[in-house]
Amino acid sequence: MTRIILIGYMGAGKTTIGRQLAMALGLQFYDLDWYIEMRYHKKVSEIFAEQGEEHFRDLEQRMLHEVAEFEDVVISCGGGTPCYGDNMQYMNQQAETVYLKLTPETLCEHLKMGRTVRPLILGKTGDELQEYIRQSLEAREPFYSQAKHIVDVSLMDNFEKIEITINLLRKELKL
Numbered sequence: 001m002t003r004i005i006l007i008g009y010m011g012a013g014k015t016t017i018g019r020q021l022a023m024a025l026g027l028q029f030y031d032l033d034w035y036i037e038m039r040y041h042k043k044v045s046e047i048f049a050e051q052g053e054e055h056f057r058d059l060e061q062r063m064l065h066e067v068a069e070f071e072d073v074v075i076s077c078g079g080g081t082p083c084y085g086d087n088m089q090y091m092n093q094q095a096e097t098v099y100l101k102l103t104p105e106t107l108c109e110h111l112k113m114g115r116t117v118r119p120l121i122l123g124k125t126g127d128e129l130q131e132y133i134r135q136s137l138e139a140r141e142p143f144y145s146q147a148k149h150i151v152d153v154s155l156m157d158n159f160e161k162i163e164i165t166i167n168l169l170r171k172e173l174k175l
């Protein structure tokens with residue numbers, strides 16, 4: 001049985017890489033944010049806006065406990081998932097966890113280009129965004145670095161290089 005969970009900051013490419021990795025390994029792919037949206041018929045941004053972050057973290061933990069029971073899957077979770085409650089410990093117990101690591105500068109570039117509405121950075125521009133990423137990444141790093149595997153995905157800068165990244169991950173995971 002194979003179960004892989006990808007963690008990392010917003011904009012690290014967890015969903016893109018997760019989908020491709022699942023395809024390469026012949027596994028099912030789940031994105032925790034999408035799973036929450038499907039189960040609650042609401043966008044993550046709407047849950048944040050209507051019920052607040054605390055409520056979202058609650059749902060997120062509950063949904064994590066559903067998807068992390070599935071077998072032969074690659075799961076990408078939200079940027080905040082590892083940092084609440086005992087989620088990181090739980091994920092390590094359930095799966096091969098992989099931290100997709102990127103510099104704050106590259107994350108900032110990805111997030112400026114991204115189309116997903118992300119409530120935590122909504123309305124932030126330029127310097128503000130850069131500073132927010134730097135600070136919150138520093139706060140989250142102690143959680144992320146508890147992953148069983150840490151992979152530098154700077155190569156993902158260019159989307160054509162995703163194949164190289166997938167090979168890097170397979171080598172790390174010995175799969």
Ligand code: S3P
Nearest residue numbers: 009010011033078079080118119
């Ligand atoms: C969050 C990241 C988002 C989503 C929510 C909160 C975070 O997921 O779960 O907006 O706290 O970093 P992505 O990392 O997929 O953007």
